[in-house]
Amino acid sequence: MSIAPPYWLLAELTYRCPLHCAFCYNPLDYAAIRDELDTAGWIRVMREARAMGAVQLGFSGGEPLVRDDLEELVAEAHRLGFYTNLITSGIGLTEPRIAALKEAGLDHIQLSFQDSTREMNDFLSSTKTFDLKKKVAALIKKYDYPMVMNCVLHRHNLAHVDKIIDMALELEAEYLELANTQYYGWAKLNQQQLMPTLAQVREAEQVVQQYREKIGKRCKLLFVVPDYYEDRPKACMNGWGAVFLAVAPDGAALPCHNARSLPGMELPNVKDASVEWIWRESPAFNMFRGDAWMQEPCRSCPEKHIDFGGCRCQAAMLAGDARAADPVCSKSPQRERVDAIIFQAAHKPAPEVRTQPILFRTDANSRTLIAPMPAKVTSA
């Protein structure tokens, strides 16, 4: 089988972050993962990935602005010919830094918001950042970057989707990503708190469609449906080892954002091996490449080259087997487990009645979670 080169390199520069979002996809034990790659290490990764043919480069985290060598890394990425994307909460994006990043050749900034109101934004990220983010959005426009606004959706903000779109229009974002929460990492931990009902999702979808018709090309609205409410799984990562390569702060190479959580997965590290070897030869990147690994019902499924069997992490979490069909699929024998979660979402008390505290992504909570999953965890 010929292996196409990676197209997307996601450089997760650090797990350090000033926000504490309850739906963060970073690993629960991120606080134990130290020993970040240094500047030279990142430059080598970028060079090797670019030489293979990678074109898009995302600087992410954690909060990538925490790294004071970000400008240097962007400059090198730009020299190499990458299209460079900064994926940020905006915290730390001062005017001198945004000007320096422009000078370094940064192509685009994706700014995350947690909601359209100060109260919800600040509650869900467990910080006071909303006004600051609006200032940053204005700076992004002042320095003439294309701006993608990103807002993660869940049961507490789906009803505000119209306000979120209005805010994106007011801030002159070119794209608005309305990404429903995917239940991994911290979001899985807080799933009971975050999971919307089907009615909420459909209503929001309609609002988005009405806006699309009204605003035309002014701002491109992307609405990512929560996959639990579909009957076919998402084509996760466009296939394992097909286009996407993430490198974690400590140099671990990940075939998907969440690969650290897959049982039995030995992740290669860029400190020990070349990007070329990792992509083409490493057991981790070949584990679910192609379709030889599939079991029934995927193996004989006519749609296996459309969705690649869905998400391996979801299969591991919900079906207990990373090689199983993603239980989101109506053909999966474990679909009832997804339906049970949906049923629970529809029959739980109103959102304002919180039976269990939301667990924010904090170093203290992360350290508690380094130990085998505790029976009881309280909010910080």
Place this chain on the structure above:
Amino acid sequence: MNQLPAMPRLNRRFRMQWEEAQQAHVLLYPEGMVRLNQSAGEILKRCDGATTVDDIVAQLERQFNTTGLRDDVLGLLAHAQDKDWIA
């Protein structure tokens, strides 16, 4: 459909470059890419805001030593305009 601009220019929100690994011109934009076939690449390369559509057709016919490219060029430019690649 809107009328084509007299001297089309690549939308500055897109970056066009040659990708050796893909042996193709690509259009890059936030977190995305369009891979262009050879003729689309040759046409869009000439959308510099200073060359008329007639000149683009003439240049291509000269370069590929052929005639009758006008409809193909207009078709691609209409598609590019629809996709916001040119203005």
